[in-house]
Amino acid sequence: MxxxxxxxxxxxxxxxxxxxxxxxxxxxxxxxxxxxxxxxxxxxxxxxxxxxxxxxxxxxxxxxxxxxxxxxxxxxxxxxxxxxxxxxxxxxxxxxxxxxxxDAHPTLGNNAQLAAKLGLQVRGGLQPGSAHPVGNHGELPGQQSAQAFAAHVAAVLGRDVLLEAAGERPVKRVAWCTGGAQGYLAQAAALGVDCYLTGEVSEQTIHEARELGIHFIAAGHHATERxxxxxxxxxxxxxxxxxxxxxxxxxxx
CATH class of the missing domain: 3.40.1390.30 (NIF3 (NGG1p interacting factor 3)-like)
Structure with missing residues (x-):
């Protein structure tokens, strides 16, 4: 009907x-x-x-x-x-x-659904204090290397990803925002996370990740918002x- x-x-x-x-x-x-x-x-x-x-x-x-x-x-x-x-x-x-x-819906939105796919446990919003945050931060069930986490993301999304690794720092705490959200990298670093994951990368993003000492992964605008x-x-x-x-x-x- x-x-x-x-x-x-x-x-x-x-x-x-x-x-x-x-x-x-x-x-x-x-x-x-x-x-x-x-x-x-x-x-x-x-x-x-x-x-x-x-x-x-x-x-x-x-x-x-x-x-x-x-x-x-x-x-x-x-x-x-x-x-x-x-x-x-x-x-x-x-x-x-x-x-x-x-992007922001807490269970059905792009960020929540990506977290579920990747096995990330949501702990809060990427913008602390916002009632409707776009992006999240949380944790992996266990600690792993940046290379292993990037490989996991690539396997789940079915595409190659770009990883800019910040040395040998292990990954436990992660922030993420789907799509073209590379501009939130500094906000993610301010939360003290080990890695920031988004869809796109800009030229300045790599320099910022290196200088902030945070792993950065660009996994595709479309792929992260599917x-x-x-x-x-x-x-x-x-x-x-x-x-x-x-x-x-x-x-x-």
Missing amino acids: GVALSELVAAANALLEPENFQDYCPNGLQVEGKPQVKRLVSGVTASQRLLDAAVARDADAIFVHHGYFWRGEEPVLTGMKGRRIRTLIQNDISLLAYHLPL YGAGAVAGHLAERFGIEHEFIDIDNPA
Whole structure:
């Protein structure tokens, strides 16, 4: 029978609480399609390949982490952006997108799901004192070398990772933030952790890691954020008794 789109959006908003975040894009319903949702597709980014896959599966709605209408981007619907929007509108498919709220959810979010995959025990937020921290810090069950931990991350995520090792310092306490969060390295070091894990690396990140004496791992923006959208969409689908499929559009970045 499905669920009303309005009810699905209301449930997603209640779960992720986008009103608590100052974000770079609108969170929630970005493109409105048919009023009833029976089949939900989720993915990391609302790329054309994900949209085409959703159309092929006769989806009614798509749930993603990276949607559209980012701050500072050209607002006109032309070219690639126009094609994406036309695909949604012509096929009457809704697009729901949640950026920072999806990173931060304490159990279903990107950071919580990555921690579960890697066996990390969450001890707190990356921003101490924040009621809605983006990123976490915690511990491994046992102490291991930086090289062993990096190999574990690579095996779990199924891709090579970049490790900048801070000497022979063993890894027990870890901070992490999925996606492009290399700018939080100094905050992680201030917490006294042994290693900081994120998705991306910048030129200055390596120098900072060396000078701060902290291991640094860049494991891929896409790879570290593959789990939140599917977890939230799966939770909503189970609640409302609708079909759900997570579609992973591979991205080496």
